[in-house]
Amino acid sequence: MAKTCIVARGDTLTKIARARLGDPSLAKVIADFNGLPDARQIFVGQAIQLPSARDLRPVVAAPAPADRRRGPPAWPAPPVGFQAVRDVFGDLLAYVRDDGSLAPAWETERMVKAALPFPIPLAWDTRQSVTGIRCHKLIAPLVGEVFRQIAxxxxxxxxxxxxxxxNYRPKRNGVKPSTHSWGIAIDLNPNTNAMGTAGDMDPRLVALFEDHGFVWGGRWAGKGKDPMHFQYCSGY
Ligand SMILES: [Zn+2]
Structure with a gap:
């Protein structure tokens, strides 16, 4: 909040600027701040608002990191349905060769490693840990954000x-490729969350993923229930 100064006999804005702001050259700034067309036209007893340090900052300042974070999200909204997944994350099927194998360009053009704030042991060899998750580049910032929130x-x-x-899994007859093939799915704690079981996923973890737009496979019914699985799309 701006401080107020009452003009005394003999005061000028230059004197006030020197005494109160430590810089006589700010007289013009004070005049502008108070809407005074002429810095010399002040009178005894007049209340003058003194700009604060914040007001004196350059008008065009670099945005603070906090302001930048408030901008539009750095990742797309979760798509709904198979066609929308292809529209947003790419047409995987165009990269599948006749023998069912995948052209390497699919992975080199789209997949990146999202860095993790803490290492996670590999389910199939807990002596080793991953420090990043290979996923689609469009959701890599989101994956990083989710795991930062987890921490x-x-x-x-x-x-x-x-x-x-x-993880590209060759397409079987009539079966849609897994969302892992798009790099928009993550499996966690598979040893205790096998397909078709209720599993033991921490509900706080589920809530955190769901708050960030992920669908949890533990909500699916019957044999399709997949409590280890989180994917960034629905209707698929
Ligand atoms: Zn999965």
Whole structure:
């Protein structure tokens, strides 16, 4: 909040600027700040608002990191349905060769490693850990954000093992490729969350993923229930 100064006999804005702001050259700034057309036209007893340090900052300042974070999200909204997944994350099927194998360009053009704030032991060899999750580049910032939140909320222990991120699985007859093939799915704690079981996924972890737009496979019914699985799309 701006401070007020009452003009005394003999005061000028230059004197006030020197005495109160430590810089006589700010007289013009004070005049502008008070809407005074002429810095010399002040009178005894007049209340003058003194700009604060914040007001004196250049008008065009670099945005603070906090302001930048408030901008539009750095990742797309979760798509709904098979066609929308192809529209947003790319047409995987165009990269599948006649023998069912995948052209390497699919992975080199789209997949990146999202860095993790803490290492996660591999489900199939817990002596080893991953420090990043291979996923689609469009959601890599989101994956990083989710795991930062997991750490910030003290839920790191709920993430016991890593079961996989991007993984192309050859398409079987009539079966749609897994969302892992798009790099938009992550499996966690697979050892205790097998398909078709209720599993033991921490509900706080589920809530955190769902808050960030992920669908949890543990909500699916019957044999398709997949409690280790989180994917960034629905209707698929
Ligand atoms: Zn999965």
């Amino acid at each position: 910030a909320q003290g839920l790191q222990k709920a993430v016991q093992t890593y079961g996989g991120g991007y």
